[in-house]
Amino acid sequence: MARTSKSAGKPTINDVARLSGVSKKTVSRVINRSPLLNQTTRQKVEQVIAELGYVPNPQARALALRRNFLIGLIHDNPNAQMVLNFQEGVLDAIRDTEFALVVRPVDRKSPGLLADISAFIMKQRPYGVLILPPVSENDAIAETCRELGCNYVRMGSARLDEPAHMVESNDRQVVGHAIEHLAQTGHRRIGLITGPVGFRSATEREAGFDEAVARLGLDAGAELKAQGNYTFESGLAAGARLLDATPRPTAIFASNDEMAAGVLHAARERGIRVPDQLSLVGFDDTAIAAHIWPPMTTVRWPIVAMARSAALKLVNPEAAAQQPSLFLSDLIPRASVAPPAA
Amino acid sequence: MARTSKSAGKPTINDVARLSGVSKKTVSRVINRSPLLNQTTRQKVEQVIAELGYVPNPQARALALRRNFLIGLIHDNPNAQMVLNFQEGVLDAIRDTEFALVVRPVDRKSPGLLADISAFIMKQRPYGVLILPPVSENDAIAETCRELGCNYVRMGSARLDEPAHMVESNDRQVVGHAIEHLAQTGHRRIGLITGPVGFRSATEREAGFDEAVARLGLDAGAELKAQGNYTFESGLAAGARLLDATPRPTAIFASNDEMAAGVLHAARERGIRVPDQLSLVGFDDTAIAAHIWPPMTTVRWPIVAMARSAALKLVNPEAAAQQPSLFLSDLIPRASVAPPAA
DNA sequence: TTGTAGGCGTTATCAT
DNA sequence: ATGATAACGCCTACAA
Numbered sequence: 001m002a003r004t005s006k007s008a009g010k011p012t013i014n015d016v017a018r019l020s021g022v023s024k025k026t027v028s029r030v031i032n033r034s035p036l037l038n039q040t041t042r043q044k045v046e047q048v049i050a051e052l053g054y055v056p057n058p059q060a061r062a063l064a065l066r067r068n069f070l071i072g073l074i075h076d077n078p079n080a081q082m083v084l085n086f087q088e089g090v091l092d093a094i095r096d097t098e099f100a101l102v103v104r105p106v107d108r109k110s111p112g113l114l115a116d117i118s119a120f121i122m123k124q125r126p127y128g129v130l131i132l133p134p135v136s137e138n139d140a141i142a143e144t145c146r147e148l149g150c151n152y153v154r155m156g157s158a159r160l161d162e163p164a165h166m167v168e169s170n171d172r173q174v175v176g177h178a179i180e181h182l183a184q185t186g187h188r189r190i191g192l193i194t195g196p197v198g199f200r201s202a203t204e205r206e207a208g209f210d211e212a213v214a215r216l217g218l219d220a221g222a223e224l225k226a227q228g229n230y231t232f233e234s235g236l237a238a239g240a241r242l243l244d245a246t247p248r249p250t251a252i253f254a255s256n257d258e259m260a261a262g263v264l265h266a267a268r269e270r271g272i273r274v275p276d277q278l279s280l281v282g283f284d285d286t287a288i289a290a291h292i293w294p295p296m297t298t299v300r301w302p303i304v305a306m307a308r309s310a311a312l313k314l315v316n317p318e319a320a321a322q323q324p325s326l327f328l329s330d331l332i333p334r335a336s337v338a339p340p341a342a
Numbered sequence: 343m344a345r346t347s348k349s350a351g352k353p354t355i356n357d358v359a360r361l362s363g364v365s366k367k368t369v370s371r372v373i374n375r376s377p378l379l380n381q382t383t384r385q386k387v388e389q390v391i392a393e394l395g396y397v398p399n400p401q402a403r404a405l406a407l408r409r410n411f412l413i414g415l416i417h418d419n420p421n422a423q424m425v426l427n428f429q430e431g432v433l434d435a436i437r438d439t440e441f442a443l444v445v446r447p448v449d450r451k452s453p454g455l456l457a458d459i460s461a462f463i464m465k466q467r468p469y470g471v472l473i474l475p476p477v478s479e480n481d482a483i484a485e486t487c488r489e490l491g492c493n494y495v496r497m498g499s500a501r502l503d504e505p506a507h508m509v510e511s512n513d514r515q516v517v518g519h520a521i522e523h524l525a526q527t528g529h530r531r532i533g534l535i536t537g538p539v540g541f542r543s544a545t546e547r548e549a550g551f552d553e554a555v556a557r558l559g560l561d562a563g564a565e566l567k568a569q570g571n572y573t574f575e576s577g578l579a580a581g582a583r584l585l586d587a588t589p590r591p592t593a594i595f596a597s598n599d600e601m602a603a604g605v606l607h608a609a610r611e612r613g614i615r616v617p618d619q620l621s622l623v624g625f626d627d628t629a630i631a632a633h634i635w636p637p638m639t640t641v642r643w644p645i646v647a648m649a650r651s652a653a654l655k656l657v658n659p660e661a662a663a664q665q666p667s668l669f670l671s672d673l674i675p676r677a678s679v680a681p682p683a684a
Numbered sequence: 685t686t687g688t689a690g691g692c693g694t695t696a697t698c699a700t
Numbered sequence: 701a702t703g704a705t706a707a708c709g710c711c712t713a714c715a716a
Contacts, residue, residue, distance in 0.1 A: 012692090013695095022702075023702065024703085025695080025703060026701085031694090036702095037702090041701080056693080057405070057692085059401050059404035059692090062694090063694070063695090064707080064708055065708085070442070080423040081422040084426070087445055088419075091445075100412070100465075102443060102444050102445075103429055104433075122395075123397060123400060125401070264635070286629070287600070287629070287630055291607075292635070354709055354710085366711090368687075370712095373710090383686080399708085401709080402692095403710055405709080405710070406692055406709075407692085
C-alpha cells in the first residue's frame with residue numbers, strides 16, 4: 001500500500017493531511033491540541049498519524065515558531081556527579097516534552113569565556129540556558145544572556161539574581177548546622193578549610209562557619225583556618241597545616257569532599273586516627289565521601305530537585321512562579337564524626 | 343543607522359543580501375565557503391556579516407538541508423566521570439563547528455528502553471548518536487538506530503560492531519597486564535571480583551584475568567572468584583567472601599574501582615592492611631581511586647581520545663576512515679600493590 | 685561568477 | 701470548525 005505519496009523519507013504533515021482528507025492546518029491543530037476542533041476530525045487525523053508513524057519535524061517547527069526547544073546547560077565541571085545529577089533532574093522535568101538538553105562545558109579561566117558563551121547562544125539559539133556553579137556566579141554571563149535575549153536560570157550557593165533566574169541552596173545555614181553538630185558532639189576547637197578565593201560557595205561556607213563559631217562560642221583564630229581550592233591536593237596541604245598546629249583542632253570542616261579526603265590523608269600520614277582523634281566533615285556528598293574509610297559525614301545539595309525546578313522555570317513560565325528558588329541542603333551523618341579524645 | 347530593515351529580531355540572510363547588494367544565494371555561498379566566488383564579493387559580504395553580527399539560523403539550515411547538527415549522547419550513567427570526560431572529548435571534536443551535543447540518559451533496565459531511544463531519535467532527528475557502555479552493548483539499540491536511519495558510534499570494551507561504528511578499548515589485554523604486574527610483584531594467588539553478569543566489560547575483564555592466570559601458571563580455582571555488580575556494596579560483599587577464604591589471596595583485582603573500594607573496606611574491617619597484606623587493583627581510574635588510602639593502582643581508558651574519535655566518525659566521514667577504533671588503556675601504578683607478605 | 689524560482693515542514697493570518 | 705495563502709530563513713536547481 002502507499003504509505004506516503006513520495007515513498008522516500010519520513011511522512012510529513014502533508015501526507016497526514018492528504019490521507020485524512022483535511023488541510024495541513026487542521027493537522028497542525030491536532031498536533032498542537034487546539035481546543036476548537038471537531039472530535040471526529042481529531043480522531044480521524046490522530047489515527048492517520050498513528051498509522052503513518054508521523055512525528056512533527058522539530059526543525060520546521062522551530063523555524064515557524066521562531067524559537068527552538070533546546071535547553072543549554074553551561075558548566076565548568078564543578079564535580080562530575082553534580083553535573084550528571086543535574087542533567088538527570090532536567091531530563092526529568094522535560095521528559096515527554098519536545099525539549100532536549102544541550103550541554104556546553106566551558107572554561108571559566110579562559111579569556112574567551114564570554115565570547116564562547118555568546119557564540120553558543122547565537123549559534124544554537126537555545127530556548128534558555130541553565131548555568132551551574134562556579135560559572136553561574138559570574139554576573140557578566142547573566143548579563144550576556146540578557147543582552148542576547150536568552151532566558152536563563154543560575155544555580156548557586158546564595159541568591160545571585162532574581163528568584164525567577166535562580167535555584168539556590170542554603171550553604172551558609174547548613175554549614176552552621178554542621179558546626180553545631182560537631183559542637184554537640186563535644187568539639188570546641190574546629191578547623192576550617194576554605195574554598196578558593198572568589199567562589200561564592202566558598203565565602204558562604206566560610207560565613208556559615210564563622211557565624212556558628214561565634215554563636216556557639218567555639219575557639220576561633222586564624223590558625224584554625226587554612227586556604228584550599230577544592231582539590232584533593234589543596235586539602236592535603238591545608239589539612240597538614242591545620243594538623244601540625246599546636247594545639248591542633250579536634251575536628252575539621254572542609255568546604256568540599258575532595259579536600260576532606262585530602263585532610264584524611266594528611267591525618268593518616270601523621271598517625272592521627274579519624275574519627276577517634278579527629279572528626280571530619282565534608283561538603284557535596286560525592287561518591288568518595290561514602291566510600292572512603294571511615295565513611296564521611298558531609299552535606300548534600302538536593303541537586304536533582306534543584307535541576308528539575310530550574311528547568312521548569314525555563315520551560316514552563318506558568319509553573320515557574322510556583323517553583324521555589326531556595327532549596328535546603330541536608331547534613332548526612334556518617335562515621336567520620338565522634339566525640340573528641342579525652 | 344539602520345542596522346536591519348525590520349529593526350526587530352536577529353539579522354537574516356536577507357538583511358545581509360540587501361545591505362551588501364547581492365542576492366541571498368551569494369550570501370549563502372559565502373556562508374558555505376563555496377569556491378566559485380569573486381574575492382571582492384566575498385569580502386564585501388563578509389564585512390556586512392561582521393557589521394551586522396549575522397549568524398545563520400541553524401533551524402532554517404537544518405530544514406533546508408534536511409538534517410540537523412545535533413549529536414545525541416545516549417548513556418545509562420556508567421560512572422559520572424566517564425560520561426563527563428566523554429562529553430569533553432566530543433565537545434573538543436566539534437568545537438567551532440555548528441554541531442551541538444544533546445544528552446539523553448536512559449534506563450537500561452526499563453522495558454521501554456528501545457521505545458525511549460526511538461522516540462528520542464524520531465523527535466530530535468539527531469545527526470547521529472554516540473552510545474556509552476553499558477547500553478552500547480545492547481545490539482537491539484544499534485539495530486533500532488539502523489532502522490531509523492540514524493548513524494551511530496558505540497563505545498565498548500570489545501568490538502561489538504564494525505569499526506565505523508565503534509571505539510573500543512582493549513580491556514582483556516590490559517587486565518592481562520595488570521595481572522602480570524601483580525605476578526611480577528610476587529603474587530601467585532590472585533582473586534578476581536567480576537562485574538555483573540551480562541556486561542561485556544565484565545566478561546572481557548574476566549577473560550583477561552583467566553588468560554593471564556593460565557599463561558602465568560598462577561593459582562586458579564572458583565574460590566578465587568567472587569561475583570560483583572560494579573557497586574561499592576557488591577565489592578564489599580565479594581571482598582569479604584574472598585578474604586574469609588583459607589588460604590586467602592594475596593592480591594585482588596576488582597573489575598572496577600567502586601568494587602575495589604569496597605574490598606578495601608572489607609580488608610580494613612578484618613584488620614588486613616593494604617598493601618602490606620593485600621594488594622589491590624581496580625579499573626576505571628575514577629576520582630576515588632586516587633583519593634582513597636592507599637592510592638589505588640588501576641586501569642584507565644583513554645576516554646577523551648575515544649570520545650573525540652567517536653565524534654569524528656559521526657561528523658566527518660572523510661576523517662572517519664583515519665580514525666582508529668581500538669584504543670589502548672593504561673595501567674596506572676599507585677600504592678595499593680606491594681610484594682606479598684613473606 | 686551571480687541571480688531567480690521554488691521548496692524544506694511547520695505555523696499564523698484571515699477568511700469562510 | 702476548517703481551509704487557502706503567506707510567512708519562517710535557508711538551500712538546491714537551473715538559468716543567465
